Amino acid sequence: MNGWTGQILRVNLTAKTFKKESFSEEFARKWVGGRGFAAKILFDELKPGIDPLGPDNKFIVALGPIAGIPAPNTGKAVVAGKSPMTGGYGDGNLGTRVAEQLRKAGYDALIVEGKAERPTMLYIEDDKVEFLPADAVWGQGTYATNDWIYAKYGKGVGVLNIGQGGENMVRYAVVRSLEGRAGGRTGIGAVMGSKLLKAVVVKGTKPIAQADPEGMKKVGHDDLRQVHQLDKQTGWSIQSTNGVLAWCNEVAALPVRNFRKTHHPDAWKVDGERLNNARIATYGCPNCTMRCGITIHDDEGRESELDYENIGLLGPNLEIFDLPQVASLNYLCDEYGIDTMSAGCVLSFYADAIDHGAVAGDYKFGDSEASKKLLGLIARREGEIGDLLAEGSLRAARKFGHGSEAYAMQVKGLDVAAYNCKFIPGMALAFGVSPIGAHHKESWVITFELKQTSRESYGPEKAKKVIELQRIRGGLFEYMVSCRFPWIELGWGLENYPKYFKLATGLDWTLDDFWTVSDRIYALMKLFWLREYPQTDRKLDYPPAVWFDPTNADTDGPIAGKHLEYDKYDGLLQHYYDIRGYDKRGIPTKATLERLGLAEEAKAAERFGSLT
Amino acid sequence: MKVTVKLIGPFVQAFGFSEKDLECPAGTTADGLVALVNIDKARPKIVTRNGRAVSPDEALADGDRLVISPIYSGG
Numbered sequence: 001m002n003g004w005t006g007q008i009l010r011v012n013l014t015a016k017t018f019k020k021e022s023f024s025e026e027f028a029r030k031w032v033g034g035r036g037f038a039a040k041i042l043f044d045e046l047k048p049g050i051d052p053l054g055p056d057n058k059f060i061v062a063l064g065p066i067a068g069i070p071a072p073n074t075g076k077a078v079v080a081g082k083s084p085m086t087g088g089y090g091d092g093n094l095g096t097r098v099a100e101q102l103r104k105a106g107y108d109a110l111i112v113e114g115k116a117e118r119p120t121m122l123y124i125e126d127d128k129v130e131f132l133p134a135d136a137v138w139g140q141g142t143y144a145t146n147d148w149i150y151a152k153y154g155k156g157v158g159v160l161n162i163g164q165g166g167e168n169m170v171r172y173a174v175v176r177s178l179e180g181r182a183g184g185r186t187g188i189g190a191v192m193g194s195k196l197l198k199a200v201v202v203k204g205t206k207p208i209a210q211a212d213p214e215g216m217k218k219v220g221h222d223d224l225r226q227v228h229q230l231d232k233q234t235g236w237s238i239q240s241t242n243g244v245l246a247w248c249n250e251v252a253a254l255p256v257r258n259f260r261k262t263h264h265p266d267a268w269k270v271d272g273e274r275l276n277n278a279r280i281a282t283y284g285c286p287n288c289t290m291r292c293g294i295t296i297h298d299d300e301g302r303e304s305e306l307d308y309e310n311i312g313l314l315g316p317n318l319e320i321f322d323l324p325q326v327a328s329l330n331y332l333c334d335e336y337g338i339d340t341m342s343a344g345c346v347l348s349f350y351a352d353a354i355d356h357g358a359v360a361g362d363y364k365f366g367d368s369e370a371s372k373k374l375l376g377l378i379a380r381r382e383g384e385i386g387d388l389l390a391e392g393s394l395r396a397a398r399k400f401g402h403g404s405e406a407y408a409m410q411v412k413g414l415d416v417a418a419y420n421c422k423f424i425p426g427m428a429l430a431f432g433v434s435p436i437g438a439h440h441k442e443s444w445v446i447t448f449e450l451k452q453t454s455r456e457s458y459g460p461e462k463a464k465k466v467i468e469l470q471r472i473r474g475g476l477f478e479y480m481v482s483c484r485f486p487w488i489e490l491g492w493g494l495e496n497y498p499k500y501f502k503l504a505t506g507l508d509w510t511l512d513d514f515w516t517v518s519d520r521i522y523a524l525m526k527l528f529w530l531r532e533y534p535q536t537d538r539k540l541d542y543p544p545a546v547w548f549d550p551t552n553a554d555t556d557g558p559i560a561g562k563h564l565e566y567d568k569y570d571g572l573l574q575h576y577y578d579i580r581g582y583d584k585r586g587i588p589t590k591a592t593l594e595r596l597g598l599a600e601e602a603k604a605a606e607r608f609g610s611l612t
Numbered sequence: 613m614k615v616t617v618k619l620i621g622p623f624v625q626a627f628g629f630s631e632k633d634l635e636c637p638a639g640t641t642a643d644g645l646v647a648l649v650n651i652d653k654a655r656p657k658i659v660t661r662n663g664r665a666v667s668p669d670e671a672l673a674d675g676d677r678l679v680i681s682p683i684y685s686g687g
Contacts, residue, residue: 234682235622243621244684250618251663251679263663272621273630308687419686444686450665451658451683488685491656558663 002211003065003505004028009107013195014114018129033064034481036521037109038080048531048608052084053169053194055115062109064481065504068100071220072227073483075099075286084171084187085392086413086437089528094183095285098158104204116196125203134198141335142176158202163337164379166193170390172342180283180305185339186436211506228289230490239272240292241308246271252559255317255420258348259409262420263557266321270311298327312418313344325368336379345415349393349408358402406545411438423562426462428543429572435525442474458568463575475518520596523588527605530587534609537585583612613638613674620681643668656683
C-alpha cells in the first residue's frame with residue numbers, strides 16, 4: 001500500500017505493552033489519515049460517557065499520506081482524544097518532527113491507552129517501544145522538558161510533550177513540540193497528563209513508501225521553492241498572521257475587553273508592524289518555507305514566539321497593549337503548556353465577571369503582572385481560583401452563577417478564537433458549527449462577508465461558504481495532514497494536493513473525491529457528539545449569547561448599534577443544515593449517513609441517540 | 613478634500629508607508645485613491661471606508677478613512 005505505512009502502533013501504559021496493527025486499504029481510502037483516522041478510531045473504540053481525564057480515554061497521534069514528505073508544509077501531526085473541554089470529539093494539529101519520524105518508524109498513527117503508574121516518557125524507535133521514567137522532568141515546563149529530551153537523543157527526534165498544565169489536567173492544556181509549537185487546544189495535553197504521559201519521543205529510520213518517490217522528491221522540492229518565492233513576492237511573513245490585527249481593529253472584529261468592544265485606539269501598539277520591528281528570530285515547522293512564528297523578547301528578556309491568536313487574546317482582549325508584556329503571558333502559556341487562546345478568554349472572562357459583580361476579586365483588565373500570577377495558579381491548579389479557572393470559562397461561569405455564563409466566550413465549552421463576531425454573522429456561524437467548539441481552523445469567512453457579500457446578510461451564500469471552507473481547512477488539510485497556510489495566505493493552488501496525493505498513493509482523486517471524505521468525517525464527528533449528548537439540539541451550534549445582546553452593541557465605530565439577531569442566525573444555521581443534509585437538531589440524517597458510507601456508524605450511534 | 617489612508621500588513625513595506633493623510637480632488641473614488649497611492653491594481657486586496665467594505669466606484673468624502681489590506685484568511 002503506497003502512501004500509507006498500513007500500520008498503527010497501539011500502546012497500553014497500564015500494562016506496558018504494545019502491538020502493531022494493520023489497517024486495510026479500504027480504511028485508508030475512506031478516512032485518509034489525520035483527523036479522519038482519529039475520529040474513526042475514537043468513535044469505534046471509546047464508550048460514550050467515559051471521563052475524558054480517566055484511563056478509558058485514548059491519546060491519538062495521527063498522520064496522513066503526505067505527512068512528513070518533503071512537500072510544502074507537511075511537517076504536521078494531528079493529536080486527538082475525547083475533549084476534556086467539551087466532552088465531545090477533540091483534536092488539534094501542530095508542527096512537529098513526529099510527522100516524519102513516526103512515518104519513518106513505520107506507523108501512520110499512534111494510539112495510547114490506559115494510565116502509567118508513574119510519570120512516563122514513551123520512546124519509539126522503529127519496532128522498539130520503551131516505557132521510560134520521566135520523574136526527572138515531571139513538574140517541569142515544556143522548554144526544560146524539550147531540552148532534557150534533546151540532551152538524551154539529539155535534536156533530530158520527534159517530540160511531543162506537556163508542561164505543568166497538562167500534568168495538572170488543566171482542561172485547555174496543549175501538546176507541545178519543537179521549541180514553540182502547540183496543538184490540541186481541546187485539552188489533549190490534559191489527556192496526556194491524565195495518563196502520566198510526559199512525553200513521546202520518536203525516531204524512525206525506514207523509507208516512507210510512495211507510489212512515485214522520485215517524482216515526489218522533485219515536485220516536492222520544486223514546490224517548496226515556489227511557495228517560498230510566493231511568500232517573498234507577497235511579503236506575507238513580514239508581519240505573518242499578526243498582519244490581520246490592525247485590519248480587525250479597523251473593521252470592528254478585534255476582541256477587546258472580553259469581546260465587549262471590537263476596536264481600540266491603542267491596538268496599533270501590538271500590531272504586525274510593531275511585532276516585526278521587535279523581531280529577534282523567525283520560526284517555522286519542518287518542511288515549511290513561509291515561516292509564521294515571530295520571536296521577540298518579553299518583558300523579562302525571555303524569547304517568546306507570537307502569532308495573531310495569542311496576541312489578540314492575551315493582548316487587546318485583556319486590554320494589555322504592551323507587546324513585551326503580551327509576549328510574557330504567551331511565554332508562560334507555552335512554558336506551562338496551556339492554550340494561549342483559551343487562557344486569554346478565561347482571564348478576560350474572570351475580569352469581566354468581577355467587573356459585573358458576579359464574583360468578588362481584585363483582578364482587572366490591563367493588569368499584566370496579575371495575569372502572569374493567575375496563569376501560574378491555573379497551571380498548578382493552585383488555590384480555589386487557580387483550580388476553578390483551570391476548568392475553562394464555561395465551567396467557571398456555572399460555578400460563579402449570577403448570569404456570568406452569558407459572557408463566557410465559548411461554543412460547546414471551547415473558548416472563541418480572536419475574531420469578535422458581534423456583527424459578523426457568517427463567522428459566528430463558522431464558530432457555531434465548528435465540530436470541536438469555537439475554533440477558527442475549520443472555516444474563516446470574514447473577508448468573504450465584507451468583500452463578496454454584505455456584512456448584514458444571513459443568506460445561504462454564507463452557509464455555503466462556511467461548508468466550502470470546512471471541506472478544505474477542517475477536511476483536506478486535517479487528514480492529509482498538511483498546513484493550510486500556503487493555500488490560504490499565498491494562494492498556492494488546491495489542485496496541488498491531489499497531485500501530492502497521487503505521487504504518494506498512486507490514487508487519482510479529484511477534489512470532489514476529497515470533499516466527500518471531508519463530509520464523511522464531519523458527519524462522524526457529529527455522531528460522536530450525538531452519542532455523548534443524546535438530547536442535543538441546535539442550540540449547541542449557537543455562538544456566545546453576548547453577541548446577540550443589544551446592550552452590548554458598540555456605541556461607536558463601523559458597527560455602532562449592531563448585534564446578531566437570534567431569528568436570523570437560526571435561519572442561517574438552518575441553511576447550513578439543509579446544505580449538509582442534517583436534521584433540525586444539527587445531526588446528519590440517515591439518508592446523509594447512507595450517502596457518505598456511514599451506515600455502520602449510524603447503527604452504532606442509534607444505540608445511544610435517535611436519528612431521523 | 614482630505615482623506616486618511618492606512619495600509620495593512622506587507623503593503624506597508626511594499627508601498628512605503630503605514631498611514632498618511634492625502635489631499636485629493638472632490639469626487640475621488642475608492643479606486644482612484646488606490647491608484648493615487650500607487651497600489652498595484654492587480655494585487656488582491658480589500659478596501660474599507662470607515663470600517664465598511666467599499667465598491668471601487670464609490671465616491672469618497674472629506675475626512676474618510678480608507679484602509680487597504682491584503683485579503684487575509686484568518687490563519
